[in-house]
Amino acid sequence: xxxxxxxxxxxxxxxxxxxxxxxxxxxxxxxxxxxxxxxxxxxxxxxxxxxxxxxxxxxxxxxxxxxxxxxxxxxxxxxxxxxxxxxxxxxxxxxxxxxxxxxxxxxxxxxxxxxxxxxxxxxxxxxxxxxxxxxxxxxxxxxxxxxxxxxxxxxxxxxxxxxxxxxxxxxxxxxxxxxxxxxxxxxxxxxxxxxxxxxxxxxxxxxxxxxxxxxxxxxxxxxxxxxxxxxxxxxxxxxxxxxxxxxxxxxxxxxxxxxxxxxxxxxxxxxxxxxxxxxxxxxxxxxxxxxxxxxxxxxxxxxxxxxxxxxxxxxxxxxxxxxxxxxxxxxxxxx
Amino acid sequence: xxxxxxxxxxxxxxxxxxxxxxxxxxxxxxxxxxxxxxxxxxxxxxxxxxxxxxxxxxxxxxxxxxxxxxxxxxxxxxxxxxxxxxxxxxxxxxxxxxxxxxxxxxxxxxxxxxxxxxxxxxxxxxxxxxxxxxxxxxxxxxxxxxxxxxxxxxxxxxxxxxxxxxxxxxxxxxxxxxxxxxxxxxxxxxxxxxxxxxxxxxxxxxxxxxxxxxxxxxxxxxxxxxxxxxxxxxxxxxxxxxxxxxxxxxxxxxxxxxxxxxxxxxxxxxxxxxxxxxxxxxxxxxxxxxxxxxxxxxxxxxxxxxxxxxxxxxxxxxxxxxxxxxxxxxxxxxxxxxx
Ligand SMILES: Cc1ncc(C[n+]2csc(CCOP(=O)(O)OP(=O)(O)O)c2C)c(N)n1
Ligand SMILES: [Mg+2]
Numbered sequence: 001x002x003x004x005x006x007x008x009x010x011x012x013x014x015x016x017x018x019x020x021x022x023x024x025x026x027x028x029x030x031x032x033x034x035x036x037x038x039x040x041x042x043x044x045x046x047x048x049x050x051x052x053x054x055x056x057x058x059x060x061x062x063x064x065x066x067x068x069x070x071x072x073x074x075x076x077x078x079x080x081x082x083x084x085x086x087x088x089x090x091x092x093x094x095x096x097x098x099x100x101x102x103x104x105x106x107x108x109x110x111x112x113x114x115x116x117x118x119x120x121x122x123x124x125x126x127x128x129x130x131x132x133x134x135x136x137x138x139x140x141x142x143x144x145x146x147x148x149x150x151x152x153x154x155x156x157x158x159x160x161x162x163x164x165x166x167x168x169x170x171x172x173x174x175x176x177x178x179x180x181x182x183x184x185x186x187x188x189x190x191x192x193x194x195x196x197x198x199x200x201x202x203x204x205x206x207x208x209x210x211x212x213x214x215x216x217x218x219x220x221x222x223x224x225x226x227x228x229x230x231x232x233x234x235x236x237x238x239x240x241x242x243x244x245x246x247x248x249x250x251x252x253x254x255x256x257x258x259x260x261x262x263x264x265x266x267x268x269x270x271x272x273x274x275x276x277x278x279x280x281x282x283x284x285x286x287x288x289x290x291x292x293x294x295x296x297x298x299x300x301x302x303x304x305x306x307x308x309x310x311x312x313x314x315x316x317x318x319x320x321x322x323x324x325x326x327x328x329x330x331x332x333x334x335x
Numbered sequence: 336x337x338x339x340x341x342x343x344x345x346x347x348x349x350x351x352x353x354x355x356x357x358x359x360x361x362x363x364x365x366x367x368x369x370x371x372x373x374x375x376x377x378x379x380x381x382x383x384x385x386x387x388x389x390x391x392x393x394x395x396x397x398x399x400x401x402x403x404x405x406x407x408x409x410x411x412x413x414x415x416x417x418x419x420x421x422x423x424x425x426x427x428x429x430x431x432x433x434x435x436x437x438x439x440x441x442x443x444x445x446x447x448x449x450x451x452x453x454x455x456x457x458x459x460x461x462x463x464x465x466x467x468x469x470x471x472x473x474x475x476x477x478x479x480x481x482x483x484x485x486x487x488x489x490x491x492x493x494x495x496x497x498x499x500x501x502x503x504x505x506x507x508x509x510x511x512x513x514x515x516x517x518x519x520x521x522x523x524x525x526x527x528x529x530x531x532x533x534x535x536x537x538x539x540x541x542x543x544x545x546x547x548x549x550x551x552x553x554x555x556x557x558x559x560x561x562x563x564x565x566x567x568x569x570x571x572x573x574x575x576x577x578x579x580x581x582x583x584x585x586x587x588x589x590x591x592x593x594x595x596x597x598x599x600x601x602x603x604x605x606x607x608x609x610x611x612x613x614x615x616x617x618x619x620x621x622x623x624x625x626x627x628x629x630x631x632x633x634x635x636x637x638x639x640x641x642x643x644x645x646x647x648x649x650x651x652x653x654x655x656x657x658x659x660x661x662x663x664x665x666x667x668x669x670x671x672x673x674x
Contacts, residue, residue: 058424088455099423100455104447110413111448114420114428121376121402121426128420140440144413151408306454307493309461309516310544312591 002203004268010051010199011259011269012277014043017067018256019281020076021230023288024066024083028234032292033083039067041197041229044255045161047071048202049129052210059098060112060130062105064161068131069098076284077291086296105136109145109158116154116213127155127213129206135166137180146221150187155213157206158221161196163228168241184221196224197255200262226255300326354531360502361391361467361523363534364509365429369399372427375513377404379414379431379467388433389469389528411437415444415466419452422462422518429513435470436479442487449518450493464518465509470498471562471612473526473659475652482649483561483613488520489590489622496590497543498522500564502532504587507539515543522589524561546593548600552582555669556600556607558623560586563610569662579669589619594630597623601631608640608668610660615643637672 002010021040028036039046042064050071053059061068066079074091081090082101089100099115102108112130119126136142137160149156160180164171177183184191190212192205202224209220227250231238238247263269304319355363369375377392383406386393396404407414411432418428432438438445445466452460472481488496495517499505505523512519541547549564550571559567564585571581582600586593601607607627609620620641628639642660650658 087457088451089457092459093423093456094459100452100460104443107412107416107444107448110416110444111420111423114417114422115424116420117417118421118424118426140410141412141416141443144408144410144416147408147410148413148417302457306456306458308495309453309458310495312544313594314591 002200002207004263004266006051006203007200007259007263008268008273010047010203011256011263012280013047013051013071014199014256014259015277016281016284017043017047017070019285020070020288021067023285024080025230025234027289027292028083033080034085035233035235036066036083037064037233038228038230039064041250041255042161042163042226043067044199044202044259045159045196045224045226048199049131049159049206052203052206053129054127054210054214055097056124056126057097057210058112058115058126058128060108060115060128061098061101062108062131062133062136063101063103064133065101065131069096069101072096072098074098076288080288080292081296084292086298106132106139106142106145110141110148112156112158113145113149113152113154113219116149116156117152120153120155125214127157127210129157129159129210132158132160133166134160134162134164134171134174134180135169136160137183138166138174146183146187146189146219149219150189153216153218155216156219157209157213158219159206160221160223161226162223163226165228165232165242167232167236168238170241179223181221181223187221189219189221191221191223193223193225196226197253197258199255199259227253354533355502356529356531357499357502357505357523358389358391358528360506360534361509362393362395363536364506364513365392365395366398368429368510368513369395369403372513374425375403375427375429376421377429377431378407378418380409380433381406382431387431389523389525391467391523391528392431411439411441412444415441415449415464418464418466419444419448419462422464423452423460427463427465427513429465429467432466432468434476434480435468435482435484438466438468438484441466445488445494445520446491450491453517454493461516462518463513463516465512465521466519467509467521467523469525469528470522471524471526472649472655473562473612475655476525477652478649481655483611483644485522485589485611486613486617486619486622489619494518494520494590495543495588496520496522497588498524498561499587500524500527500559500561500585501530503534503540504585506534506536508543508587511539511543522561526562527565530565541587544588544591544593546584546586546588546596548582548596549585550581550583552580552604554580554604554606556582556584556597556604557665558584558586558597558607558609558627560589560611562612563660566660566662566665567610570665573662573666574669592623592626594626597627598631601627602634605634605636606669606672607635608642608665610642610665612644612659614646615641616646618643640668640671642668
């Protein structure tokens, strides 16, 4: 069991994460963002992973994992730049040591393995952590990533968040395996099946796996069993594929309520501290709303600026074309 | 208007040392790049002790050790995906797809990540990865061993796509590709692997983003690349017997396209044809014909022709001779113009 100070920190970050998530989902419903895949209900996995990573470690997240980015210090506005449609990735990956949130399923797991292998080749003590969904484990690239990691003994930890669904498709249609963690045996790496709504357990298991990876012990596959409380994204209609009773069964297992009642029972979380954390969460929500009220200045000409390191004449021509088009439409507006 | 005619080709070759094969030139390019830069690593299927099925990596694992040159598990998406991760972390991987058609399992990694990472992160993450792909036919390969897939890659913004046709270019273009901070799809014409020629190791003949005029002429410009450069040169030699003067351009770089060199030649000759092995419909030649026409229409005396593979899957070994463009087929195509 991690010590109380760590648990309090995890609790704090989970509360902030949920408030952020609820706020962003609301903003998305108001049409302020193009889309937002919520992590509501999955905070134990998300925050445990973010907190377990050392400063030099790298995170390889999916579209689902915005709150892990938040917990690792990425600013709300930098995260939401992607979902608001400003640019594909709104933060500097090197500064945050986080790869851009990946949409093509399971592809980022291979990047995590390659990245970790490069660090290992240079004898650096760096691990990588790749998030995957339950559905993504059916992709060929998940298999390739697990296998490459094991063969190369890459310092990579795979955290599969089994949230029960891949959009509408339940886990039962995804795999006949008893647990996804069982698959680790076939690759020759350790696998752990963990209660994904127990932040203390997730934190302990991920921390061990990262230590092991950094110390030359190779990769680990961790499955956290959890539940996606919200729709897949705002454009999804979960009533078409799951019933309220199921959602209510999981609500009882809420990861924040569980750690909160534990910390209160242990006397570690006072009412005063709880109120302070709740205030901080409101503050974050307000900042997030404010940030989304400001429209960033987007320069259409930037479309051409980052495609190649080596400049291309043909792209410069197209840039000029767009610049002229923009000037003439501006002139039309002025006249 | 400058026209990048290169009349010095034969001069460079004259001072050059002993002849090597195109495969051998690629091998020395890899060895030289690895000796100069520790971050260059080579991995893929059978590239270790075996030296690759075409022996391009022959001797490299013995010389540099199996932590610089190694056999990866057999999975193309895995090879490209892990190379991407390594490149994000300071390495310069040179990876091999064993044959053209076996690069398809890696299509998603190449088009969705390798090509896009730089743009997605506003230049914060560059991916200096070279994907070497032996391509095209003419070696009697069975199904799936003779595809020309260049149009898939040239249609993808973010990728640089090049193909050498001779040992000297093979050496220098691979060195330049490895030095480039952009991901490069490096297409190796497998029917030319055993062609021998001298390589001048002192200076590259041209930058990676330039085409080269390899034979000067006045009546027609033939645009060729990789395996069809020889076809074009053969056609030019035959045409000379009929007093037709053909200029041949080795495109070398498919993306970017060297508008300047090609435009300069076409404005002079006023007629052009492009030759490739890939199927004609939607092929690379369609882009060449369209863009060269758009930019030079008033200088053209005739429509730009495409001499390409038929719109059928690449044939079985005994039928490939009917499919591949030949010098005779090129000349027959030029005859369809009104002169
Ligand atoms: C290669 C690929 N195929 C399909 C999709 C479309 N898609 C986006 S999310 C998703 C479901 C993924 O489910 P899971 O891996 O369980 O992750 P979750 O969304 O539950 O976090 C699908 C099918 C995609 N993004 N990438
Ligand atoms: Mg899921």
